[in-house]
Amino acid sequence: MSGxxxxxxxxxxxxxxxxxxxxxxxxxxNIPPAGAGDRPSDWITVxxxxxxxxxxxxxxxxxxxxxxxxxxPPCVKACPVGATRKSGQGGIVGQVYARCIGCRACMxxxxxxxxxxxxxxxxxxRGMEAIVTPFASVRPKGVVEKCTLCAHRLALDGPDRYxxxxxxxxxxxAIAFGDVEKLRQGLEAFVLQPRAKTNPQVLYVSRRAWAKExx
Amino acid sequence: xxxxxxxxxxxxxGVGAGLAAGLAxxxxxxxxxxxxxxxxxxxxxLPDLPEGPLERAQTVSLACPSGIGVTVLSAGGRxxxxxxxxxxxxxxxxxxxxxxxxALNLYRxxxxxxxxxxxxxxxxxxxxxxxxxxxxxxxxxxxxxxxxAVGGSSRGTLQRVLASFMEGLGAGRHCxxxxxxxxxxxxxxxxxxxxxxxxxxxxxPGLVALGADVFATMPASPHFRKIFxxxxxxxxxxxxxxxxxxxxxxxxxxxLPSGAEAALAMGxxxxxxxxxxxxxxxxxxxxxxxLARQRFSPARxxxxxxxxxxxxxxxxxxxxxxxxxxxxxxxxxxxxxxPFVAGLALCxxxxxxxxxxGVWLTRDIFPQLxxxxxxxxxxxxxxxxxxxxxxxxxxxxxxDPASGLAESVLAGRAVSKAGFKAAMTSxxxxxxxxxxxxxxxxxxxxxxxxxxxxxxxxFCAYGLARxxxxxxxxxxxxxxxxxxxxVRLGLRPAASSFKQTLRRTVSGLExxxxxxxxxxxxxEVLAGKPQPAPEAGLWEALEAGLLWAxxxxxxGNLSCGARFLAQALAPPAMELSAPLTLALRMTAGPGEGxxxxxxxxxxxxxxxxxxxxxxxNAATARGVRVKQAQxxxxxxxxxxxxxxVVIDESVADGHVLLPLGLEDSRGGDPLAAASALxxxxxxxxxxxxxxxxxxxx
Numbered sequence: 041m042s043g044x045x046x047x048x049x050x051x052x053x054x055x056x057x058x059x060x061x062x063x064x065x066x067x068x069x070n071i072p073p074a075g076a077g078d079r080p081s082d083w084i085t086v087x088x089x090x091x092x093x094x095x096x097x098x099x100x101x102x103x104x105x106x107x108x109x110x111x112x113p114p115c116v117k118a119c120p121v122g123a124t125r126k127s128g129q130g131g132i133v134g135q136v137y138a139r140c141i142g143c144r145a146c147m148x149x150x151x152x153x154x155x156x157x158x159x160x161x162x163x164x165x166r167g168m169e170a171i172v173t174p175f176a177s178v179r180p181k182g183v184v185e186k187c188t189l190c191a192h193r194l195a196l197d198g199p200d201r202y203x204x205x206x207x208x209x210x211x212x213x214a215i216a217f218g219d220v221e222k223l224r225q226g227l228e229a230f231v232l233q234p235r236a237k238t239n240p241q242v243l244y245v246s247r248r249a250w251a252k253e254x255x
Numbered sequence: 256x257x258x259x260x261x262x263x264x265x266x267x268x269g270v271g272a273g274l275a276a277g278l279a280x281x282x283x284x285x286x287x288x289x290x291x292x293x294x295x296x297x298x299x300x301l302p303d304l305p306e307g308p309l310e311r312a313q314t315v316s317l318a319c320p321s322g323i324g325v326t327v328l329s330a331g332g333r334x335x336x337x338x339x340x341x342x343x344x345x346x347x348x349x350x351x352x353x354x355x356x357x358a359l360n361l362y363r364x365x366x367x368x369x370x371x372x373x374x375x376x377x378x379x380x381x382x383x384x385x386x387x388x389x390x391x392x393x394x395x396x397x398x399x400x401x402x403x404a405v406g407g408s409s410r411g412t413l414q415r416v417l418a419s420f421m422e423g424l425g426a427g428r429h430c431x432x433x434x435x436x437x438x439x440x441x442x443x444x445x446x447x448x449x450x451x452x453x454x455x456x457x458x459x460p461g462l463v464a465l466g467a468d469v470f471a472t473m474p475a476s477p478h479f480r481k482i483f484x485x486x487x488x489x490x491x492x493x494x495x496x497x498x499x500x501x502x503x504x505x506x507x508x509x510x511l512p513s514g515a516e517a518a519l520a521m522g523x524x525x526x527x528x529x530x531x532x533x534x535x536x537x538x539x540x541x542x543x544x545x546l547a548r549q550r551f552s553p554a555r556x557x558x559x560x561x562x563x564x565x566x567x568x569x570x571x572x573x574x575x576x577x578x579x580x581x582x583x584x585x586x587x588x589x590x591x592x593x594p595f596v597a598g599l600a601l602c603x604x605x606x607x608x609x610x611x612x613g614v615w616l617t618r619d620i621f622p623q624l625x626x627x628x629x630x631x632x633x634x635x636x637x638x639x640x641x642x643x644x645x646x647x648x649x650x651x652x653x654x655d656p657a658s659g660l661a662e663s664v665l666a667g668r669a670v671s672k673a674g675f676k677a678a679m680t681s682x683x684x685x686x687x688x689x690x691x692x693x694x695x696x697x698x699x700x701x702x703x704x705x706x707x708x709x710x711x712x713x714f715c716a717y718g719l720a721r722x723x724x725x726x727x728x729x730x731x732x733x734x735x736x737x738x739x740x741x742v743r744l745g746l747r748p749a750a751s752s753f754k755q756t757l758r759r760t761v762s763g764l765e766x767x768x769x770x771x772x773x774x775x776x777x778x779e780v781l782a783g784k785p786q787p788a789p790e791a792g793l794w795e796a797l798e799a800g801l802l803w804a805x806x807x808x809x810x811g812n813l814s815c816g817a818r819f820l821a822q823a824l825a826p827p828a829m830e831l832s833a834p835l836t837l838a839l840r841m842t843a844g845p846g847e848g849x850x851x852x853x854x855x856x857x858x859x860x861x862x863x864x865x866x867x868x869x870x871x872n873a874a875t876a877r878g879v880r881v882k883q884a885q886x887x888x889x890x891x892x893x894x895x896x897x898x899x900v901v902i903d904e905s906v907a908d909g910h911v912l913l914p915l916g917l918e919d920s921r922g923g924d925p926l927a928a929a930s931a932l933x934x935x936x937x938x939x940x941x942x943x944x945x946x947x948x949x950x951x952x
Binding site for chain 1: 292298300301302303304305306309328330333334335336337338339341348349350351352355356358359361362363364470471476477480481484485487498499500501503504510843853872873874904905906907908
């Protein structure tokens with residue numbers, strides 16, 4: 041599988057905004073629930089994107105947004121301690137929590153706003169910590185965390201069966217996961233914020249021209 | 256010998272070097288550094304990750320009405336993660352929020368873990384099972400036939416056990432929570448058929464959703480999403496009050512006022528006739544078409560619904576080209592029988608009943624559960640308003656009428672009026688809080704139970720859920736509790752345990768035919784592929800999380816229901832003092848069995864500061880003089896809800912959209928603001944299209 045660049049192609053016309061991808065990620069990667077007033081630490085979010093027109097000319101799509109796993113990741117360049125690195129195997133941008141000093145330079149550098157800082161010691165309601173999985177360590181207060189493309193699954197399941205939790209759980213098949221170069225073939229895929237020139241490995245497709253312009 | 260400066264420095268250097276060497280050789284500093292690192296990077300107050308091998312087991316989701324297959328990952332006998340089962344035909348790897356939450360819910364705070372009895376001060380205190388069952392048996396015995404029981408909306412073995420229990424008591428008041436499946440079944444019966452209509456989207460080239468929330472609240476929606484989403488070019492139209500999840504997967508959204516679904520279907524019928532695409536041979540076809548032409552001309556439909564004639568023609572052309580019309584409500588509730596009759600009549604007039612790509616009449620596993628008489632809401636309203644006597648004893652079996660029905664204030668009042676009230680539940684629901692006795696039940700993943708045909712599927716289906724974890728607390732299955740109550744009351748229980756009853760149900764399926772879905776899917780059988788032979792050892796197959804399917808439909812032809820429609824399609828009463836039409840959207844929140852810890856991400860946008868979001872488009876908001884982020888009070892005929900205005904251009908003109916399923920919202924229950932009226936002829940309480948008043952709170 042050398043030369044594979046792991047990534048996703050997300051079909052905005054298929055996303056119903058059900059939030060199953062967010063839940064699957066949260067449960068798989070031990071993301072603690074946000075309390076009232078807390079900043080959520082979800083690694084993937086679903087945003088509503090509309091065409092800005094009034095009813096009845098209005099149109100809208102749901103935009104699932106994980107880490108873009110850029111081929112030229114500005115966060116890697118910004119990190120002063122090498123805590124965030126781009127893997128040579130598949131181009132996954134990973135985060136070493138033990139190295140992170142919590143300076144948040146990577147968050148400032150990321151044009152997509154998909155990195156999360158752990159403002160508080162993670163807490164689960166009493167008893168609910170029983171469902172932490174062995175797939176991701178529980179991050180302490182004061183570090184930056186982000187989507188890892190469920191890299192543990194690559195190690196556990198092998199490259200042939202590797203799929204991220206969000207892509208697997210999506211009931212509408214809106215998230216296609218795999219070698220991004222193969223996934224994008226024959227599609228008019230676009231990226232978020234092309235001016236940032238980060239070459240994301242997460243691409244989007246939509247039949248709506250305005251979605252491409254506003255994404 | 257003088258101890259000069261040079262010697263002093265040499266000695267100091269020697270001592271320093273010795274100390275450094277000693278410290279380096281000693282484990283103490285290294286241990287201190289390691290502990291410091293651990294403390295900063297892996298503090299002991301963080302939860303420990305599970306150790307040891309992970310076990311995987313396949314079963315069926317009990318929390319989600321879709322009946323999808325799930326794979327449960329457990330560590331040390333403790334379920335930690337629920338994923339979709341890629342080998343299950345209804346799941347294909349997909350999962351739903353309710354199914355995802357099954358493992359999390361086991362550890363949910365606020366679970367009821369022992370029987371609770373209300374004390375004189377209105378609080379609850381624990382009692383033993385023996386005392387609780389003695390008390391309940393005594394109260395049921397005293398009440399005699401004056402007992403009312405309410406069960407969930409499912410149609411599985413538990414509901415059959417409850418129905419048998421009530422028959423044994425000689426009490427006729429057994430109700431279930433309402434569902435679209437019951438309305439569709441009633442519509443088929445009005446049209447002369449038997450069975451529950453299911454929609455063969457697998458084999459249909461397109462879809463015209465007549466208000467139906469096909470890709471969200473319809474129980475078969477996970478399967479429908481999976482098979483329909485890849486068909487990017489399939490003709491698909493969604494008529495409804497909001498550009499919601501179903502609209503997202505359809506090519507076009509056509510705004511339709513809530514409550515106008517039947518008029519739309521009749522308008523499309525008239526256009527279909529105009530296109531000359533009438534193939535059906537129903538005996539009342541001519542009467543139906545005459546009704547459509549006389550009372551639902553394109554101009555009149557536009558006046559009634561706002562849907563322009565071009566949109567009617569577009570929908571009629573799509574149906575003529577094979578797109579499947581699916582009737583229903585935008586949040587899966589609130590309609591009467593007439594919209595279903597009118598929607599199904601479109602399939603009848605195009606000759607697509609019990610045909611591939613059409614509507615199929617699926618055979619119920621427990622058909623006797625259907626005949627419930629007047630619906631639950633009618634009964635509860637009559638009790639609340641003093642029009643009918645309150646029962647001496649009320650038994651709520653895993654249902655919550657005080658927060659799951661329209662005019663929930665009245666439903667709650669009716670529950671309070673019952674002489675003695677007992678609830679079997681796993682969480683403290685709004686209804687349970689009103690009860691005198693609470694009997695705790697096990698959660699999904701802790702119990703045996705079954706799931707029967709999710710509404711929407713075009714074939715009869717059955718799945719078995721099995722326990723994968725030891726039950727927390729002192730809980731008992733409602734089926735076992737009913738069996739024990741039957742013994743105490745001197746009745747003959749159907750079986751000694753609920754698991755034994757399930758085995759009998761499965762034996763019945765073996766005799767009935769059908770097969771275990773594998774390489775040949777049920778929808779391929781519907782399309783004409785030979786049905787595989789029934790499998791020996793059905794119990795074992797179901798225990799392994801497989802799906803049993805019976806694609807053979809009920810026999811019989813449907814009429815168009817013309818006589819019923821002529822009487823039932825009366826013009827709606829207009830509430831001039833209430834300017835907005837209420838539309839509802841189901842949210843995967845705590846009220847739907849998804850705890851806040853999992854639902855926050857999905858529902859963040861549906862509540863602001865603990866109040867539900869009231870969505871209106873900007874023009875509508877201007878019309879009723881409210882602004883973004885303003886707090887408002889929406890009032891119906893019997894209740895009100897406080898909400899925060901959110902301007903959303905995806906909501907049709909004249910509507911306010913409220914989320915359901917948030918539970919414990921500070922603003923109150925959105926269903927309290929829904930006003931229900933009986934539908935002519937059927938008497939079903941209808942709240943789709945009800946109006947609400949708006950005032951600044």
